[in-house]
Amino acid sequence: MNAHPFERLTPDFILDALEAQGYLCDGRILALNSYENRVYQIGLDEAQPIIAKFYRPERWSPAQIQEEHDFTQALVDQELSVVAPLRTAAGHSLLEYQGFGFALFPRRGGRAPELDNPDHLYQLGQTLGRIHQVGRAQAFVARPRLTAEHFGDESVAFIAEQMIPMSLRTAYVSLAEDLLKQIHHAFSRYSDLTYLRVHGDCHAGNLLWRDEHPHFVDFDDSRMAPAIQDLWMLLTDSDRLQRELQLEEVLSGYQEFSDFDARELHLIEPLRALRMLHYSAWLGRRWQDPAFPMHFPWYNTERYWGEHILQLREQLAALQEPVLRRL
Missing domain, CATH: 3.30.200.70 (Phosphorylase Kinase; domain 1)
Structure with missing residues (x-):
């Protein structure tokens, strides 16, 4: 090797x-x-x-x-x-x-923000509003767009051809095709949305809280995408009403500095589905890197793929639910 x-x-x-x-x-x-x-x-x-x-x-x-x-x-x-x-x-x-x-x-230190804290969410929204204000000023030329084709179609094709056990391949492909149909429909329905430079991977691990303010690190996945790409990962509660309360705090802060197109709320679950598909394919594409088998030993087992299919089924159901709304 x-x-x-x-x-x-x-x-x-x-x-x-x-x-x-x-x-x-x-x-x-x-x-x-x-x-x-x-x-x-x-x-x-x-x-x-x-x-x-x-x-x-x-x-x-x-x-x-x-x-x-x-x-x-x-x-x-x-x-x-x-x-x-x-x-x-x-x-x-x-x-x-x-x-x-x-x-x-x-070197910058800090702790993770409290995504169940309304004040933290409000300030995160404010900061993202300012980041996106700069992000709208010009476009990336070399960096790509976030697309359903790259994150979805290519990921599913890779997993189906190279990773999924044959015993689960038919179930995976059938389910993934249903998901992709819903995802493509959502993106085509709102094809005139504004794409801007975003952080791209705005999960809690890339956010630091220090001196009572949020700090953003690791723009490695930055690309052109709708604004909601940087907002939806802040909505972490399993209860729908609580997620809507989180959304209200984030957008209240965000709209102090940037406009928000409410149609983008329809992309939250499609974007979540794309992240799930892309993440599994990313692990597979990196499997020859010795760090990946060491840190993700559960990946590429029959159990992993069975659980992944179950999660995708749950996500397909989430795509059928009413969109989150402002309170």
Whole structure:
């Protein structure tokens, strides 16, 4: 078996990459929780530690990574609390060392927001409204759109052809086709929605709460998408009424800074379904990366696929329910 590219990221390689940029490292390296890329906290002599992100080869082009960096810098320029990459004296944020693209970030701490706290939701809505205000100012050129074809059709085709056990293939394909039909219908019904630059992966793990304010990290999945893509993952309660209360707080804060097209509420469950399909395919596509079998040992077992099919059935039922409404 060929070695995975990330196996080159030995401690010496990582330290050499930083020292090639002029940093004096003290030898301390702490691997942080990241699977798509590799992220490390690195100790510096007589300075605060720094965060280094080494990008997965061939996932994003240099132009696509640069667009993410420029977007986060535009947010920082508007005094929004996001973590943007550091730039060299020449203004470069995307660095290279022996064929690896990487970026350096200041270390930022914090705790997870309380998504059952109305004040936290309101402030998250306010901040996302400001982020989207910047996101609307121009479009990504190199980065893709969030589409049902990429997240849905391609994911299902990959799983059906390469991952799903034959004993479950017919059930999976039939169910996935029903889901995709509903998803495509929703996106075609609202085909004139505004697409803007969004965070793209706005789950609680990418949100920090510090000094009584929200801070946004990891724009690695940033792309063109409807605004609701950054809002729906904040609605976490299992009870419908509570989700509507969460929605009201988020949108009340959001609309202080950005307009919101209420038709996008019809995309919440289709987007949730796309995330479920895409996540399973993402795990499969990364299975040759040694980190994935180590951290996701339950994946690709008969039990996993049986539970996944059950979750997709429940999601198909959720697509039939009335859309969430403002209170």
